[in-house]
Structure formats: structure tokens, C-alpha cells
Amino acid sequence: xxxxxxLSRETFVVYTATHVWENLPSVLLAGIVFSLFCAPTAVxxxxxLFVPALIVGVCSIGPAWAALxxxxxxxxxxxxxxxxxxxxxxRHYWMRGLKLGALVAFxxxxxxxxxxxxxxxxxxxxxxxxxxxxxxxxxxxxxxxSMYAFPLLVLCDVSARTALRNAIVLSARHVGDTxxxxxxxxxxxxxxxxxxxxxxxxxxxxxxVFAVNHCRVVLQEDACLRDGCASR
Numbered sequence: 001x002x003x004x005x006x007l008s009r010e011t012f013v014v015y016t017a018t019h020v021w022e023n024l025p026s027v028l029l030a031g032i033v034f035s036l037f038c039a040p041t042a043v044x045x046x047x048x049l050f051v052p053a054l055i056v057g058v059c060s061i062g063p064a065w066a067a068l069x070x071x072x073x074x075x076x077x078x079x080x081x082x083x084x085x086x087x088x089x090x091r092h093y094w095m096r097g098l099k100l101g102a103l104v105a106f107x108x109x110x111x112x113x114x115x116x117x118x119x120x121x122x123x124x125x126x127x128x129x130x131x132x133x134x135x136x137x138x139x140x141x142x143x144x145x146s147m148y149a150f151p152l153l154v155l156c157d158v159s160a161r162t163a164l165r166n167a168i169v170l171s172a173r174h175v176g177d178t179x180x181x182x183x184x185x186x187x188x189x190x191x192x193x194x195x196x197x198x199x200x201x202x203x204x205x206x207x208x209v210f211a212v213n214h215c216r217v218v219l220q221e222d223a224c225l226r227d228g229c230a231s232r
Contacts, residue, residue: 009217016076016213020206023075029083030071031205037064038200054105062101065146065208066093070154072209089154096153099160100145143182144171151215170218181207181214 007015020027037060044053070089074081148167152158158166171178188203 007213007216008220012213012217016210019076019213020209026075026081026083027072027205027209028202030068030086031203032201033083033086034064034068034205035201037061058101058105059098062099062104062150063090063094063097065101066090066097066150066153068205069150069208069212072205073151073154073212076209076213093153096160096163097150100149100153100164103164104142104145143178143185144168146185147171147178147181147211148215151212152219155212155215155219170215170222173222174218177214177218181210184210 038057041053041057041061044050044056067086067090070093071081071083071086074085144167145164148170149160149163152163152166152170153160156163185207188199188207191203192199
């Protein structure tokens, strides 16, 4: 029997933690591969080449995240699979992952264009408002896309547009869950900043398992969106 049938809101945390533990080597390997795809963007950022980093990131990080979640979705169904599944998924979700990733790039690009204004003798309040809006847009984009849109993409194999539309609906309907997983993601960021940057090889992949299973839970509870997953 498909193990995902045992997944519910009540068993979500224990069920997911168990799957992470049982598949820990596979999850960590997938996380390392994902990190390798992110490495060029990180190197360009360290060199101060932010616009090239943004372009490379759009082309690589979104598709790689979709591929990571696709493999984890298979693992959490109790099906053993090789790392090759991740590369197959990378090709399958490439364009849709790129489209979703590009949505995060817009507020980042706007912020980069606004930053030179901070060097002026007198910074107008509208500049700070613009930077604040860019930051909020970036955070909301990361939360909605990583927690809902990308999991919907791999679980339902829908178009980027359908995944984004349903992701916005789910994030609004399940505010508590959204804040909870977002808080977990924030702790991961803080851990990598203040404990060890090497945790980036591990923690994002583990968080991805929680995101995939959480999306399964909310789809089970929302018949309309579950049926809508068939639309492309």
C-alpha cells in the first residue's frame, strides 16, 4: 500500500521525520547535488557580480530545487530510487522551474537597481520604501514558491502558472502552516549563518522533505485543488 495514505495533519511531523531518518543518506546526497547547482551563483555573489549571479541563479536554482523535491517526493512514498532520478527531473521541470525562479528575480533585480541611490548625500524616503517592498516581495516569493508552487509542480506535474495560482490559494488558506514552515526555514538560514555554512549541504534538503509532505497534507484536505492538479 502507498505509504502516503498514512500521512495526515496529525502524523505529519513524525511521519516526515521518520522518512528523513530512514532515507538520510539519499536525502543528503540529493542535497549535495542541489548545492553543486547553486555553487556558481554563490561564487558570483562572493565576487560581487550580482547581476550575472542573478541570471545564473534563475537558470539553475529553480530547476535544481524542483529536481530535488521530485526525488524527495519519490523517497517519501517509500520507493527506492537512484540519484539519476534527480537529473531526469531536472530536464523534465527545467523550463517550469526557470519560470517560477524568475518570479523571485524581479524584486532582487529591483533592489539591485535601487541600491546605488543609497550612496547619494540625501536618501529620499521613497528609496527606503522601495527597498522594503523589494524585501517583502522577495520573502513572500521565496515562501510561496518553495513551500507550495514547487511541491505542486512535482506532485501534480502541472504548468508553472497553475502551480503558482494554487500556491497563492494554499498559502492564504493555511496561514498557520505557512508561518510554521517559514519559521523552520528561517532557523535553517540562521543556523547556516552562525553555526556552519556547511549546513547548506544538509538542511535545505531536509526542509524540502517537510515542504513536500506538507503540500501532500493540504492537498488531501482541499478536494478542489487536488482535482485541479489535473489541469495543465
